[in-house]
Amino acid sequence: MEDCIFCKIIKDEIPSEKVYEDDEILAFKDIKPSAPIHILVIPKKHISTLMEVNDENMYLMEKIMKAIQKIAKKQGVDKTGFRLIANCGPDSGQEVMHIHFHLLAGKKMGPKIIA
Ligand code: 5GP
Ligand code: ZN
Numbered sequence: 001m002e003d004c005i006f007c008k009i010i011k012d013e014i015p016s017e018k019v020y021e022d023d024e025i026l027a028f029k030d031i032k033p034s035a036p037i038h039i040l041v042i043p044k045k046h047i048s049t050l051m052e053v054n055d056e057n058m059y060l061m062e063k064i065m066k067a068i069q070k071i072a073k074k075q076g077v078d079k080t081g082f083r084l085i086a087n088c089g090p091d092s093g094q095e096v097m098h099i100h101f102h103l104l105a106g107k108k109m110g111p112k113i114i115a
Contacts, residue, residue, distance in 0.1 A: 005096055010026055017029040020071050023044075024060060025044065025063050027041040034102075035107055037082070037104065037106035038102065038104055039075070040100045040101070041068055041101045041103060042098060042101075045060060047098070064101060075106075082105035083113070084101055086100070
C-alpha cells in the first residue's frame with residue numbers, strides 16, 4: 001500500500017518545515033496555517049486515527065504529549081497558551097489518515113472550537 005502523505009513527510013519524500021524530531025515523534029508546520037503558529041505533531045509509526053490507539057501503541061501518545069510541552073516552550077507559548085486539536089473520523093473533517101495533533105497558538109482564540 002502507498003504511504004500516506006505524513007509517512008512521506010517522515011521519509012523526507014515530501015519537504016516540510018520541521019520544528020521537533022526524535023526517534024519516534026515528528027512535528028512540522030502546517031502547510032495551511034490556521035493561526036500564527038500551527039504545528040502538526042505526529043508519531044512516526046503510521047496510526048490512522050485516535051480509534052486505532054491501543055495498549056501496544058499508547059506509549060506514543062505519552063511521547064507526543066511530552067514533545068508538545070517541549071515544542072510549546074521552544075515556540076515561546078508555554079505561558080501564553082495554545083489549543084490542541086485532534087480530528088478523528090468523517091464528522092470531524094479529518095483529511096489525513098495518520099493520527100496528528102494540531103498545536104495552534106500565537107493569537108488570542110475565541111471560546112468556540114468550531115471554526
Ligand atoms: P486534518 O483535517 O486531517 O485534521 O488536518 C490535516 C492537516 O494537514 C491540514 O491542516 C493540512 O493543512 C495539513 N497538510 C496537508 N497536507 C500537508 C502537507 O503536505 N504538508 C504540511 N506541512 N501540511 C499538510
Ligand atoms: Zn502515515
